[in-house]
Every structure is written in structure tokens, then in C-alpha cells.
Amino acid sequence: MTIAQDTAETRNLAALYLLAGRSLLTSSPQELKAVLDDAEEALPSSAREPWRAALQIGSQDLEKEYVRLFLSPDHAACLPWQSVYADPPQLLGDAHHAALAWYRRCGMEPSRENEPADHAGLLLSFYGTLVASGAAPSELALFRRQHLHWLAGFSRKLEAAARIPLYRLAAELIHALVQDPEVAP
Amino acid sequence: MTITRRDWMKFTGGASAALASSPLFALDEYFRPAVSRQAAVNTITTACGICSPACGIKATVQDGVLRFVEGLPGDFSGEGHLCGKGASAAGFLYDPDRLKYPMRRTNPRKGFDEDPGWVRVSWTEALDTIAQKIADTRQQFGAESLLFVTLPAPDMWARFLNSIGVVNRIDHIDECFLTDRIIQRYTTGGKSWSVDFENSRYILLFGWDILAKTKIVHANGMVKAKSNGAKVVMFNPQFSATGKFADEWHPIRPGSDLAVALAMINIIVSENLYHKEFVDNYTNFAEFETQIRQHFQQFTPEWAERESDVPADAIRRIAREFANTRPAVAPAHKKTLCANYANASQLVHAISILNILAGTIDRPGGRYFARQFSIPGVDAVYPPPPYPPKQGRRVDGKDKLPFVLEDGGGMFSTCADGVLRQYPGMIRFAFFNAYTVLAWPQPKLGEEMLKAIPFTVAMDFLPTDTVNMADIALPSAIYLEGNDVVSRDYSAKMPQAVARTAVAPPIFEARGIPFVALELGKRLAPEFFRTPAGEFINLNTLLDEKIKRAGLGENFAEFRAKGLVTREQNFVPMTRFNTAGGGGKCQIYVPQFTREKGADPLPVWKPKREIPTADYPFYYLTFIPAVHKRLTTHNNPILAEMFGPEEPALVPAEMAAKLGIREGDRIRVTSRVGSIELKAHLTQHLRPDCVMVAHGFGHRSRLLSVSGQKGVRDGDVIPAQSADELVRAGNFAGASCIMDAVVKVERVS
Numbered sequence: 001m002t003i004a005q006d007t008a009e010t011r012n013l014a015a016l017y018l019l020a021g022r023s024l025l026t027s028s029p030q031e032l033k034a035v036l037d038d039a040e041e042a043l044p045s046s047a048r049e050p051w052r053a054a055l056q057i058g059s060q061d062l063e064k065e066y067v068r069l070f071l072s073p074d075h076a077a078c079l080p081w082q083s084v085y086a087d088p089p090q091l092l093g094d095a096h097h098a099a100l101a102w103y104r105r106c107g108m109e110p111s112r113e114n115e116p117a118d119h120a121g122l123l124l125s126f127y128g129t130l131v132a133s134g135a136a137p138s139e140l141a142l143f144r145r146q147h148l149h150w151l152a153g154f155s156r157k158l159e160a161a162a163r164i165p166l167y168r169l170a171a172e173l174i175h176a177l178v179q180d181p182e183v184a185p
Numbered sequence: 186m187t188i189t190r191r192d193w194m195k196f197t198g199g200a201s202a203a204l205a206s207s208p209l210f211a212l213d214e215y216f217r218p219a220v221s222r223q224a225a226v227n228t229i230t231t232a233c234g235i236c237s238p239a240c241g242i243k244a245t246v247q248d249g250v251l252r253f254v255e256g257l258p259g260d261f262s263g264e265g266h267l268c269g270k271g272a273s274a275a276g277f278l279y280d281p282d283r284l285k286y287p288m289r290r291t292n293p294r295k296g297f298d299e300d301p302g303w304v305r306v307s308w309t310e311a312l313d314t315i316a317q318k319i320a321d322t323r324q325q326f327g328a329e330s331l332l333f334v335t336l337p338a339p340d341m342w343a344r345f346l347n348s349i350g351v352v353n354r355i356d357h358i359d360e361c362f363l364t365d366r367i368i369q370r371y372t373t374g375g376k377s378w379s380v381d382f383e384n385s386r387y388i389l390l391f392g393w394d395i396l397a398k399t400k401i402v403h404a405n406g407m408v409k410a411k412s413n414g415a416k417v418v419m420f421n422p423q424f425s426a427t428g429k430f431a432d433e434w435h436p437i438r439p440g441s442d443l444a445v446a447l448a449m450i451n452i453i454v455s456e457n458l459y460h461k462e463f464v465d466n467y468t469n470f471a472e473f474e475t476q477i478r479q480h481f482q483q484f485t486p487e488w489a490e491r492e493s494d495v496p497a498d499a500i501r502r503i504a505r506e507f508a509n510t511r512p513a514v515a516p517a518h519k520k521t522l523c524a525n526y527a528n529a530s531q532l533v534h535a536i537s538i539l540n541i542l543a544g545t546i547d548r549p550g551g552r553y554f555a556r557q558f559s560i561p562g563v564d565a566v567y568p569p570p571p572y573p574p575k576q577g578r579r580v581d582g583k584d585k586l587p588f589v590l591e592d593g594g595g596m597f598s599t600c601a602d603g604v605l606r607q608y609p610g611m612i613r614f615a616f617f618n619a620y621t622v623l624a625w626p627q628p629k630l631g632e633e634m635l636k637a638i639p640f641t642v643a644m645d646f647l648p649t650d651t652v653n654m655a656d657i658a659l660p661s662a663i664y665l666e667g668n669d670v671v672s673r674d675y676s677a678k679m680p681q682a683v684a685r686t687a688v689a690p691p692i693f694e695a696r697g698i699p700f701v702a703l704e705l706g707k708r709l710a711p712e713f714f715r716t717p718a719g720e721f722i723n724l725n726t727l728l729d730e731k732i733k734r735a736g737l738g739e740n741f742a743e744f745r746a747k748g749l750v751t752r753e754q755n756f757v758p759m760t761r762f763n764t765a766g767g768g769g770k771c772q773i774y775v776p777q778f779t780r781e782k783g784a785d786p787l788p789v790w791k792p793k794r795e796i797p798t799a800d801y802p803f804y805y806l807t808f809i810p811a812v813h814k815r816l817t818t819h820n821n822p823i824l825a826e827m828f829g830p831e832e833p834a835l836v837p838a839e840m841a842a843k844l845g846i847r848e849g850d851r852i853r854v855t856s857r858v859g860s861i862e863l864k865a866h867l868t869q870h871l872r873p874d875c876v877m878v879a880h881g882f883g884h885r886s887r888l889l890s891v892s893g894q895k896g897v898r899d900g901d902v903i904p905a906q907s908a909d910e911l912v913r914a915g916n917f918a919g920a921s922c923i924m925d926a927v928v929k930v931e932r933v934s
């Protein structure tokens with residue numbers, strides 16, 4: 001399936017990007033369940049049940065794993081900001097400015113002030129929104145080139161470091177999306 | 186303009202009705218309509234906060250993000266330049282490892298291999314929890330059960346600690362300048378950071394490797410001094426950067442500088458070479474002349490040679506040159522003199538006497554007192570009600586050292602011993618602000634201490650070793666994220682102040698320690714945190730008021746617009762000195778240094794604590810690499826690249842040959858308390874009986890991506906001490922002995 005050929009497919013693909021993005025943005029199982037409801041149709045049938053099961057987790061357990069992986073990780077294994085993978089690694093690097101410019105061109109900006117705009121969750125969500133809004137393929141390709149390429153490596157690290165199924169599933173989903181973004185998993 | 190979901194869809198090129206109705210695509214809590222546009226690039230004047238000269242900075246900021254820093258023209262400290270540390274500001278500000286949110290530990294087991302199980306909490310929850318813990322602990326176990334460990338802290342923090350009657354407050358100072366502060370209070374009138382290098386004709390350095398410390402203000406001063414024709418003499422076991430720069434270098438035996446200083450005083454006094462006009466008019470020499478002359482006779486250059494390996498003839502000649510080449514100065518700064526060895530109290534006193542005899546206290550070419558703007562603290566702006574009395578036992582044992590008790594700063598070096606051995610179970614709550622046990626001698630004891638204290642809070646900008654062990658971790662803002670006023674006190678012949686202006690708001694949810702002090706204060710002792718009008722103190726209003734009262738502007742905004750304020754005035758040497766009990770005169774003989782208080786009115790000879798034995802035949806030396814500040818900069822990738830992620834031990838080639846050690850071999854360095862293993866780097870620039878290791882490496886925290894688990898902790902072979910040991914050693918001004926160790930060295934097969 002290629003994107004933007006019909007509404008359902010576009011919607012499905014966008015929903016998957018939003019699910020992937022949101023799984024990196026929140027540690028609330030409730031919030032993720034709501035997003036999953038919307039994305040469920042888009043998931044391959046074999047993945048639906050594992051996602052449902054993975055979200056049967058206590059808020060504190062999910063929060064602990066979220067912090068361990070993304071906010072205070074062992075040797076920065078899974079830090080979710082694109083600038084961290086530049087040389088030298090840093091927060092708020094060029095990728096932050098570039099992402100912010102994309103958002104602003106579309107009349108939006110991240111709600112959380114004082115936080116980097118190149119968070120993987122924001123980038124994936126934004127891309128999902130671009131897909132959903134029927135952005136031109138050239139634009140989508142440009143954004144992928146600028147902001148999604150690093151997520152292939154990131155998802156591998158996440159898969160290796162994750163201790164709970166949810167993040168292994170998220171890693172698989174991200175990997176599938178960014179490996180060949182024109183093809184839905 | 187408010188952008189609705191419908192607008193958004195329209196703007197981005199349209200989408201199907203099905204999409205528009207989906208909750209997924211709403212502008213949600215993660216995105217909002219853009220309210221700001223790319224701001225122009227602007228320049229902000231601020232001040233470095235890595236080390237104490239606080240060099241002025243011109244910061245280029247783009248869209249709220251720091252892009253570039255450079256020195257501030259006209260600034261007395263940096264003279265328009267920044268050192269490598271200052272120039273690497275973005276590496277601190279945007280370190281990916283920064284603590285981002287307040288966090289609570291869920292794993293009760295503590296250790297560097299334990300996952301703390303952090304969960305985020307709101308600031309309100311964190312502060313409520315901490316306040317409740319303090320209140321409960323104080324009620325059940327008394328104020329003595331609370332321990333607060335900080336860098337010298339802002340006025341608001343001090344007010345908070347005073348308001349709740351904290352007795353166990355330990356500042357960083359005993360590893361830095363406590364000893365000098367105590368001695369100078371009684372000999373010259375106070376600790377001073379300012380040395381008029383450029384006008385000095387003779388600079389005598391006991392160990393202080395000024396150039397390798399790279400405080401720009403000092404390095405520039407030394408360069409100017411040399412170009413103005415000054416002679417520089419250096420005593421140091423290492424042929425250091427400053428040793429190479431000096432006219433004369435003497436490879437002195439570690440810890441024996443005191444012997445040389447005492448013998449020099451003997452020569453200067455017995456040959457009447459001292460600066461007569463200064464000594465007669467501004468010191469108590471005449472009053473105690475007999476005692477002074479008699480006392481120093483015993484310290485002959487020949488005796489000093491036996492203690493120090495510096496030839497007697499050289500000591501005699503240098504003493505005469507020092508006294509006759511005017512103006513001369515023996516600068517003393519921080520740890521080099523004041524914290525390294527158990528005889529530091531005597532050494533600092535002896536060096537102070539040399540400066541007094543040279544007649545250069547607050548004189549051109551000497552050590553002088555900074556001319557500063559007087560910036561009022563919070564207690565001056567909003568006078569507090571009387572603070573509660575400080576009651577309880579001192580965990581660091583400072584009550585056994587009257588001069589340390591009087592100073593109030595506390596001692597790190599005895600803290601772990603106090604918590605674990607002297608008063609086990611007494612400390613029930615600890616708050617560490619910007620401090621980690623890696624800084625302590627024998628940090629292993631510090632680790633055990635952290636495990637033994639039932640509840641600890643750590644506030645820092647990075648997940649340090651101490652943060653790893655904490656029950657609550659608070660993310661700290663750094664110097665580039667807050668507003669303040671910085672008064673210069675390093676190159677300060679006239680007052681100059683810099684507006685430290687935030688180049689960006691604190692990242693994520695970081696906050697400054699004044700915020701924490703105020704918020705905890707409101708919860709625990711609200712009456713101390715109100716203005717006379719009855720409202721809670723507002724930190725911005727407080728800063729405005731300080732600026733106004735200091736005469737720097739109507740408020741901070743006006744001061745910030747100026748950036749740098751200098752009050753042009755001539756340097757008028759002091760004629761009355763603020764010595765404690767000295768009646769306006771400098772004191773050579775300090776009558777307040779009595780035997781009852783564990784002190785001596787004139788400096789006496791004492792060896793360093795650890796002397797080589799058959800088992801531990803070598804001296805152990807440490808140093809801080811030029812590109813680093815203590816242990817706080819090692820996670821900065823640029824600085825890590827400059828020095829390397831790990832430190833080798835510097836091993837003299839002569840020692841290496843005897844021990845069969847080759848370049849790059851792994852060696853084990855062992856003292857009576859522990860051992861470390863690291864690579865050897867052979868050198869010709871070190872006495873053959875010394876081995877030297879860099880300080881600041883060996884962070885254990887796995888959460889530090891650059892410095893974590895790299896290198897060794899120099900302190901692991903340096904014995905911590907008890908307050909009783911300090912008393913027995915006559916270490917009455919509390920030097921922490923951060924380099925006082927002897928070791929054996931062996932190749933690891």
C-alpha cells in the first residue's frame with residue numbers, strides 16, 4: 001500500500017505515526033489506549049492483541065520504564081532527541097531549530113516550552129499529521145530525510161534496552177515506519 | 186489568532202472529513218498554535234559561573250537558544266577572553282544528560298548498580314514531600330538530624346537553613362579555602378582573591394600551578410608580571426606549567442613548603458630585611474618582637490633543607506631576594522595551600538607573615554582587598570525575625586575546632602566519619618546541593634554514608650553519583666539560566682559588577698536553589714519569608730531591590746541594559762586592617778591562636794600527615810587538569826575530548842625503571858585505605874618519589890554518558906579523617922588533607 005491513495009489508507013498510516021509518536025511522549029496507559037483505539041484498524045491483526053496486552057500495565061510501572069529509557073538512561077542509550085545524535089551530542093541543536101521551523105511553517109509549535117522540538121515523539125506525530133493533511137510527497141520526503149532517518153538506529157536501541165513489551169512493540173513499529181515510510185507495515 | 190482544528194486542516198492542505206473528525210489530529214497537548222516567530226539573533230551580556238572570577242560573557246542567542254559565547258570587552262576578570270571551560274558553555278547548558286524533572290526514587294536499595302526506579306513528580310509534590318520529611322525528622326530527632334551539604338550557597342539558601350535552625354551545614358570550603366579564610370581573618374583582616382601580579386617584581390609560589398589552573402585573570406596577571414620584569418620562583422614537586430614559566434623551579438619534597446617558609450621568615454627577621462615602614466606602622470610586630478625573633482631562630486635554612494630538599498643556600502638567597510625586591514608577593518589562593526596537607530594551618534600563617542614582612546598587604550604588587558560594590562543580601566533587604574538558636578551535635582566535629590566552628594562553614598573531610606562512626610544514626614535527612622561524594626577524600630566512605638542516611642535529596646544539573654543515591658532528585662538550573670548580579674573580586678582595584686542575565690529560560694523543569702529555599706521556607710518557616718508588607722518574598726523583586734541599593738540601576742532590567750558597571754576610582758591603600766582582635770593592625774603574632782584552642786600564635790613546624798614508609802614508599806599527588814573545574818566538567822564532550830575520557834597516572838621515569846613499568850602499562854597505586862588501577866604515563870617532570878593522578882574522574886553514575894564509569898577516583902587512596910585527628914595534628918583551621926597520602930606503585934600483570 002502506498003500512502004495518500006485513498007483516505008482510509010492515509011488515515012491508517014497517519015494513525016500509526018501518531019501511535020508511535022505518542023508512545024514516546026506519554027507514560028499514561030490511558031492516553032495510549034485512546035490513541036491505540038484510533039490506530040487499531042491500521043495495525044496488522046497480529047499486532048493488535050500484543051499492543052492491547054502491553055498496555056495492561058500500571059501507571060507507575062510504565063512511568064518507571066519511561067524515565068529509565070528516555071529521561072535518565074544508562075549511558076544515554078535511548079535519549080529521544082535528534083540533536084543528541086549529532087556531533088557533538090547536545091540538546092537544542094540544529095535539528096531542534098529545523099524541526100521548529102517545520103512546525104511553525106504549519107502554524108504550530110510544541111506546547112511544552114523550554115523543551116526541545118526535535119523529540120522523536122513530536123517528529124513522528126508531526127509527520128503523521130503531515131500525512132493526514134495530504135502534504136505533497138516531496139514535502140514528506142524532505143521531512144523524512146531531515147528528521148526521521150535517525151529513528152531506525154534509535155528504534156534498534158530501544159528494542160534492545162526495553163524491559164516491557166510496550167516499548168519493544170513501539171520500537172518495532174517505529175522501525176517499520178522509518179525503514180520504508182511509504183509502505184504501511 | 187486562535188487556530189482551530191478545522192483551520193489547521195485547511196492550512197495544511199486539507200484533509201478528509203473522516204480525518205478532521207478524528208481526535209488524533211487535533212492540536213493537542215503536545216502542539217499548540219504558534220505564538221512566537223523566529224526571534225532575531227541577539228547578544229546578551231552575562232557572566233561565567235564555572236569558576237569564581239566569573240568572567241564576563243557576550244552570548245549570542247538565536248530563538249531562545251545559546252549559539253555562541255565570547256569574552257566581554259572591558260571585563261576585569263577575563264579581559265575580553267574566556268578559557269576553554271567558559272567557552273564550552275553550550276556543552277553544559279545543553280548536556281543531553283541534564284536532569285530534566287523532579288524525580289522520586291521507587292527502588293529502596295541504593296548503590297551504583299541499582300536502578301533507582303525514578304518516576305517524575307511535580308515540583309509541588311517534591312517540595313511538599315521534602316518539607317514534610319524535614320518537619321517530621323526535626324520533630325522526632327531534633328535539628329541535629331538534618332544535614333545540608335552545599336557549595337557556598339546564595340543568601341536565600343542561608344536564610345532558609347538559619348530559619349529552621351540547621352546546625353549541620355557543610356559548605357565546600359574545607360577542600361578549598363577554609364584554612365586561608367580563618368588564618369587571614371586574624372592576620373590580615375580577611376580572605377582575599379586579589380593579587381596585583383602585574384605590579385609585582387617578585388612572585389614566590391608555594392605549589393600553586395597558576396598557569397595550569399587557567400583562571401584567565403591569574404594567567405594574564407602572571408604574563409603581565411613577567412613582561413614587566415618580575416622574577417617568578419616556584420616550589421613544586423612537579424615541573425609544572427608554571428614551573429616551566431618561572432625563572433627558578435625547586436622540586437620541593439611534598440608537604441614541606443612550611444619548612445622553607447619558616448626558614449625564610451627567620452632570614453628576613455634576623456637580618457632585618459622586612460619592609461620597615463609597613464611592619465612598624467601596620468602590624469603588631471613591635472608588640473611581640475621578642476617572641477617573634479626568638480621563635481623563628483630555630484628554623485635555619487640547613488634544617489629546612491633537610492625537611493624539604495631545597496638547598497639552604499637557595500632558601501637564604503630567595504629570602505633575601507624576596508625581601509629586597511619590592512614589591513614582592515607570595516600569593517595564596519585555594520586548595521594548593523589550604524587543603525592539601527595536615528600542616529596547612531601553619532603554612533598559610535607562615536605565608537601570610539611573608540606577605541606582611543614584604544609590606545604588600547593591600548599595596549601595589551601585593552595581595553589586596555577587592556574594591557567592590559556593596560550588594561546587600563536578603564537579610565539586609567528584608568531583615569528576618571531572630572533566628573532560632575542552633576542546637577545539637579556537629580556531625581563533622583567542628584565544635585572540636587573552635588576556629589572552624591566560629592567560621593561556620595563546616596568540613597567535608599570529616600563528615601562521613603561523623604555520620605558513620607562518631608554519631609551513627611544521628612543524621613536522618615540530608616540535602617546535597619551541587620555536590621557529590623566524589624569530591625571527598627575516600628569517597629567510598631561517602632557512598633556508605635549516603636546509604637546509611639534514611640532520606641536524601643540531591644539537587645544538581647546532572648545525574649551525579651550523589652543523585653544516583655538520592656530519594657528525591659531535583660533538576661538544577663545552571664548559571665546561564667538565571668538572573669543575578671556578580672561583583673568582581675579577583676581583579677578589583679575599583680568596583681565592577683556584571684549583570685548575570687539568563688541567556689535562556691531553565692531547560693525542562695530545572696529551577697535555581699533560591700527558588701527551592703524560598704518554597705521550602707514558605708512551607709516550614711513562613712514568617713522568615715515575608716516582606717515587611719506581609720507578602721511572601723518575590724525573588725525578582727528582591728533582585729531589583731539589591732540592584733537599587735547597590736547603586737547599579739533602578740532595577741535589574743536597567744542594570745541588564747548596562748551589562749557591565751564600573752565605578753572609576755583610585756586605589757587607596759588601606760591603613761587600618763580588619764583583623765579579628767588586631768586593633769586595626771595586621772597580626773604576625775596572633776594572640777587569639779591559643780593553645781587552649783588548639784592553635785599556636787606563631788606558626789610551628791609540623792610534618793604532613795602521611796610520610797613514606799617501607800610499605801608505602803612514594804608520595805601521592807593529585808591535580809586538576811587545566812580544562813576541568815573540580816569534578817563538574819567531565820561530562821562536557823568538548824572538554825572530555827581535550828583531556829581525554831580517562832586519566833593516566835604520571836609516573837617519573839626513574840621510578841618506572843626501578844619498578845619495571847613501561848609507558849602505557851597498567852599500574853596499581855595502593856595506600857593504607859585503598860587502591861586504584863590505571864595506565865602509566867612516564868614523565869621526566871616529576872620528583873622520582875612521587876606519583877601523580879588527576880582529580881575529577883571516576884564518576885560511578887551510569888547515567889553520565891560521557892564521564893560515567895570512566896577512569897578512577899583519585900580520592901580512593903586518600904584517607905578521610907576524623908575531627909580528633911585534626912585536633913591531634915594541630916590542624917586547627919580545618920584543612921581537609923585532600924592530597925595527604927603515601928602509596929606503593931606496582932605494575933599489574
Ligand code: SF4
Pocket residue numbers: 233234235236237238239240263266267268269270271272399400401402
Ligand atoms: S576562568 Fe574560565 S571557567 Fe573561570 S570564570 Fe573565567 S571563563 Fe569561566
